[in-house]
Structures are given as C-alpha cells and as structure tokens.
Amino acid sequence: MTQHSIVKITSSNDDLLERALSLFTKVLGAGLYTKAALKQIADAEDSLVTGCLEGAELAGAAMAGRLKSAGVSFYSPFGKDAIELLNGNIIGVLQNSAVEESHRGKGVGTALLSNRISWLTQTGCDYAVGLTWLHGKTTQSDHLYKSAGFQKVGPNVLEFFKSLSQRTGMHCPYCGFPCTCSAAMYAKKLNAKKGARDAK
Numbered sequence: 627m628t629q630h631s632i633v634k635i636t637s638s639n640d641d642l643l644e645r646a647l648s649l650f651t652k653v654l655g656a657g658l659y660t661k662a663a664l665k666q667i668a669d670a671e672d673s674l675v676t677g678c679l680e681g682a683e684l685a686g687a688a689m690a691g692r693l694k695s696a697g698v699s700f701y702s703p704f705g706k707d708a709i710e711l712l713n714g715n716i717i718g719v720l721q722n723s724a725v726e727e728s729h730r731g732k733g734v735g736t737a738l739l740s741n742r743i744s745w746l747t748q749t750g751c752d753y754a755v756g757l758t759w760l761h762g763k764t765t766q767s768d769h770l771y772k773s774a775g776f777q778k779v780g781p782n783v784l785e786f787f788k789s790l791s792q793r794t795g796m797h798c799p800y801c802g803f804p805c806t807c808s809a810a811m812y813a814k815k816l817n818a819k820k821g822a823r824d825a826k
C-alpha cells in the first residue's frame with residue numbers, strides 16, 4: 627500500500643472542495659451535488675467529507691453522516707432486517723466513495739473507509755452502513771466492505787437508484803439516465819467509545 631494522507635474537506639479550503647466536487651461528478655455522476663450543497667454538508671457537524679492526497683493530487687474522496695429518522699425509508703427495499711437495524715440503532719452512513727481511476731486498487735478506498743469508520747465511532751454511532759453500487763464496470767465497493775468486516779443485509783435490489791436519479795437528474799457514468807444499476811447493502815457494528823454519545 628502506498629503512503630496517503632487523509633484530510634478533512636471543508637469550505638475553508640475552497641480549492642480542495644472544488645476538486646472533491648469534480649471527482650464526485652466524474653466518478654459518481656453528474657448532477658449529484660451542487661457546490662453549495664456540498665459546502666453545507668462539508669461544514670455540518672453531523673457529516674464528514676474526507677479526501678485522500680497523494681502528494682498534491684486528490685486521489686480519492688468520500689462522505690459519511692448520521693442517518694436521520696426521515697432517511698430510514700430510503701433503505702426499505704432491502705427488507706425487514708434492514709429496517710429493524712436502522713430503527714433500533716444510531717446509524718452512520720457511508721456515502722459517495724470515489725477514487726480516481728489511476729489510483730484504484732492501491733488502498734485509497736480502504737484508507738478513506740477506515741477514516742470514516744473512526745469518525746463514526748467517535749461520534750457515537752452503533753453501526754456503519756453503506757450501499758454498493760452494482761454497476762459492474764470498474765471496482766465496486768463490495769470488495770472494500772467485505773474486506774473491512776461488513777456483513778451484507780438483505781438481497782440485491784434491482785434499479786435501486788432509478789427514482790433518485792429521476793428525482794435529482796443524476797446521470798450515472800456507467801449506465802446513463804436514469805440510473806438502472808442495482809445496489810447491495812452492507813453493515814458493520816462499531817465499538818463506540820464510552821461517553822462518545824454524551825459528548826455529542
């Protein structure tokens with residue numbers, strides 16, 4: 627594994643925020659975020675935008691946040707076990723893992739995952755939950771989750787992102803518009819530090 631440095635991305639570094647937005651757009655699809663929306667997420671206390679630098683180059687970026695109760699129904703296609711898990715625990719959601727093509731398979735995704743798991747643990751989450759986007763075109767995040775000890779929750783869901791894509795105008799870089807890729811759900815129990823929840 628090459629040496630990487632992990633940085634928290636906020637609006638105080640506009641250039642880095644801009645580069646993260648370009649990376650998300652290129653790897654995850656056009657129309658996913660506006661700059662203003664990403665800025666707000668990056669500066670919020672209950673979410674994290676993190677980047678992985680190789681020298682001065684932004685090799686990867688990813689996001690995480692606390693699941694709000696209104697967000698639980700998004701996961702209902704994954705079934706009863708998924709909903710029970712989400713309703714009964716404090717859930718941290720892993721979102722938008724994006725690594726530059728030339729840097730894939732070299733540990734960047736793993737470094738970003740481990741940084742987000744530490745942050746979710748410190749902020750008192752019981753579980754980390756992530757979706758794998760089953761585009762079948764390049765490296766998918768299922769390898770990443772399995773290798774970090776995540777368990778699959780429920781079945782693969784066909785065309786999971788279709789309505790989101792239609793609602794937001796998000797163009798999938800792998801299948802176009804609307805996105806008809808399937809998704810799988812993964813979860814991992816976290817060992818929250820004593821007192822972390824009280825600190826929030």
Ligand SMILES: CC(C)(COP(=O)(O)OP(=O)(O)OC[C@H]1O[C@@H](n2cnc3c(N)ncnc32)[C@H](O)[C@@H]1OP(=O)(O)O)[C@@H](O)C(=O)NCCC(=O)NCCS
Pocket residue numbers: 653654722723724725726729730731732733734735736737757758759764765766767769770773
């Ligand atoms: C998915 C993604 C974030 C992973 O990042 P990465 O830097 O390539 O991942 P890593 O190099 O840390 O590898 C993670 C694991 O996957 C394995 N892996 C990597 N490429 C693989 C491949 N082509 N086939 C099988 N396993 C692979 C690695 O061996 C590693 O497992 P290990 O720790 O047991 O060795 C990145 O490839 C990417 O941006 N893909 C396109 C966008 C995408 O699908 N994002 C996820 C949105 S849900």
